[in-house]
Amino acid sequence: MLKKVSGLKKPLKGEITIPSDKSISHRAVMFSSIAEGECIVRNFSSGADCHSTLNLFKQLGVNIDFIDDKTLKISSVGKLKKSDTPLDNGNSGTTMRLVSGILAGQNFDSVLIGDESLSKRPMKRVIEPLTLMGGEIKSVDGHAPLTIHGRSLRGITYTSKLASAQVKSCILLAGLNAEGETTFTEPYTSRDHTERLFEYLDADIKINGTSVTVKPSKLSAKDIEVVGDISSAAFFIVAGLIVKGSDFIIKNVGINPNRSGIIDVVRRMGGGVNIQNERVVAGEPCADIRVQYNDSLNGCVIEGSDIPRLIDELPVIAVLASQAEGEIIVRNAEDLRNKESDRIKCLVEELTKIGINIRETTDGFIVSGKRELNGNATLESYHDHRLAMSFYIAGLVCKNEIAINGFEWTKISFPEFEELMFKLTTLNL
Ligand code: S3P
Numbered sequence: 456m457l458k459k460v461s462g463l464k465k466p467l468k469g470e471i472t473i474p475s476d477k478s479i480s481h482r483a484v485m486f487s488s489i490a491e492g493e494c495i496v497r498n499f500s501s502g503a504d505c506h507s508t509l510n511l512f513k514q515l516g517v518n519i520d521f522i523d524d525k526t527l528k529i530s531s532v533g534k535l536k537k538s539d540t541p542l543d544n545g546n547s548g549t550t551m552r553l554v555s556g557i558l559a560g561q562n563f564d565s566v567l568i569g570d571e572s573l574s575k576r577p578m579k580r581v582i583e584p585l586t587l588m589g590g591e592i593k594s595v596d597g598h599a600p601l602t603i604h605g606r607s608l609r610g611i612t613y614t615s616k617l618a619s620a621q622v623k624s625c626i627l628l629a630g631l632n633a634e635g636e637t638t639f640t641e642p643y644t645s646r647d648h649t650e651r652l653f654e655y656l657d658a659d660i661k662i663n664g665t666s667v668t669v670k671p672s673k674l675s676a677k678d679i680e681v682v683g684d685i686s687s688a689a690f691f692i693v694a695g696l697i698v699k700g701s702d703f704i705i706k707n708v709g710i711n712p713n714r715s716g717i718i719d720v721v722r723r724m725g726g727g728v729n730i731q732n733e734r735v736v737a738g739e740p741c742a743d744i745r746v747q748y749n750d751s752l753n754g755c756v757i758e759g760s761d762i763p764r765l766i767d768e769l770p771v772i773a774v775l776a777s778q779a780e781g782e783i784i785v786r787n788a789e790d791l792r793n794k795e796s797d798r799i800k801c802l803v804e805e806l807t808k809i810g811i812n813i814r815e816t817t818d819g820f821i822v823s824g825k826r827e828l829n830g831n832a833t834l835e836s837y838h839d840h841r842l843a844m845s846f847y848i849a850g851l852v853c854k855n856e857i858a859i860n861g862f863e864w865t866k867i868s869f870p871e872f873e874e875l876m877f878k879l880t881t882l883n884l
Contacts, residue, residue: 458843458862460850462830466700466748467879471691473683475500475525476709477868478620479648479739481508481549483679484519484529485628486652488512489557491533492676499527499681502868507545511554514538533673537563541600544569546795546838546867549621551599552581556625559590560632561605572795572838574599581625584613588629588637610635610671617790618763620645623667630669631658640666645763646713651738652679682709682741687869689717689768690844691879695746696726697778697852703879704731705744712740716757716764720772723755724779754781754824762788769819770802770845776822777811778852785819795867796837805846808832809853828853836861840868847872 480500485508487494499505501524509527513519516536520528535557544551544567551567555578558565568574579597586592588611591604610633615622618641627649630637644665653660656677659670688708695701710718710730721728727747734741757765757772765772769791776783791798803815810829814821830853836843843862850857865872 456861456863458847458859459856460847460859461856462853463698463851463880465880467695467698467703468701469879470704470706471875471878472706473688473708474869474871475681476684477502477504477686478549478646479652479681479709480505481553482624482648482652483681484508484512484527485553485557486656486674487529487676487679488515488517488531489533489535490531490656490674490676493528493530494676495522495678496527496529497678497680498525500684501525501870503545503866504547504550504868507543507547508550511542511544511550514540514542531676535561538565541566541568544573544599546570546573548573548576551578551601552621552625553628555581555585555592555601555603556628558603558605559585559588559592559629560608563605565603565605567599567601567603569599577793580617580619580622584611584622584626585629587611587613588633590629608633610637612638614640616642618643618645619790620647620649620763624649627653627667627669631672631674633671636668636670638666638668643760643763644713646711648711648739655738679737682736682739683707685709685714685717686767687872688744689771690848690872691875692717692721692728692744692746693771693775694848694851694876696721696749696752696775699748699750701746701748703746705746707741708744710740710742713764716761717768717772720755720757720761720765724752724775725749726752752779754779754783756784756786758786766791767841770798770841771848773802773806773811773813773820773822774845774849777806777824777826777828777849779824781824783822783824785821786816787818789818791819794839796839796842798839798842801835801837801839801842805834805842806849808834809849809857811849830855830857833858833860836864838864840864844869844872
């Protein structure tokens with residue numbers, strides 16, 4: 456689908472409620488499916504990725520029913536059943552990597568498949584530690600399809616070179632069902648939704664700096680309310696900062712410190728975001744965010760421990776950088792090349808077309824602002840939801856219309872994206 460976006464002639468105003476967090480929605484379904492008992496999951500994501508997780512656990516014998524479009528009733532006997540057909544993970548890397556940790560220790564075999572993009576993404580990062588735990592997983596040179604031969608697992612002490620919540624969560628999930636304890640250490644703390652939900656669901660877990668240890672435990676079935684997704688809110692935060700005169704509120708945004716790197720970066724750049732009404736929901740901090748236009752943003756360096764805290768927001772941060780004075784330098788983000796697309800290469804190629812001064816480096820990119828963006832180009836989304844939405848935000852400040860090819864991919868995480876954008880423009884009298 457080709458989406459045309461024209462420069463916005465008026466500010467964004469009003470109030471929106473940001474939909475459910477994708478990372479937490481996945482975990483809510485997975486963890487409730489392996490717990491014994493019944494629970495309600497509220498504010499479940501409507502994105503296609505989370506529906507891949509939901510359908511996969513139904514296929515593994517868990518009863519999951521929609522009470523309404525965002526509320527699930529999950530009842531599980533605490534044991535999964537073998538599926539005679541392959542389990543389809545769609546486009547979702549989180550599903551495939553976390554589910555591998557759950558299925559490696561079952562007493563049955565499973566086959567995990569994914570779409571074309573997921574089948575190109577690296578799975579060795581989970582296969583290697585799972586193999587050290589005694590797991591047996593066959594892949595096609597480190598890629599899906601994965602054939603998981605369920606085995607009894609043993610706990611390990613594992614140090615990962617990468618700060619990755621998907622790898623960490625995979626190993627912690629395997630550790631729940633292994634003999635002895637499992638410790639996972641990463642260079643910086645990646646998003647800790649698994650740890651928070653494990654604690655909430657009574658797992659035996661200990662956190663020590665960047666190390667997490669789990670002992671074999673049964674999770675309790677408890678109701679879970681999912682907060683709004685800061686990665687979705689990021690598109691609106693950037694839009695508000697760069698569309699002249701904007702001033703609006705984004706409600707119910709998860710502000711877990713391991714996810715909210717974008718807020719720190721915006722502040723470092725001198726931008727106006729105001730956190731209001733802070734609260735905690737199912738172990739996750741959450742708040743309303745007021746965003747205001749700022750015409751004097753400055754450059755900054757984003758590196759090291761910043762990266763896992765804003766990895767998914769880097770494409771839209773590149774758009775923000777094009778409207779700031781000076782340079783934004785992003786380093787240590789090489790894993791961006793392993794996302795739904797090579798987000799370094801694709802971002803640089805496409806943003807250059809509309810007049811953004813962006814250079815590719817091996818582990819990131821450098822944007823030199825401040826530029827008037829010409830637009831007048833068709834941008835390829837490479838089947839990548841976050842690129843498609845980032846380009847839309849860039850289109851709002853272009854002089855001429857742009858077109859985005861493959862805009863339907865936004866359904867992977869944020870089907871409500873355009874409707875909420877319209878709300879901030881049309882309520883604006
Ligand atoms: C996720 C972790 C991150 C992130 C992805 C979701 C998660 O991936 O990019 O969108 O829910 O655990 P990595 O763990 O590969 O960095």
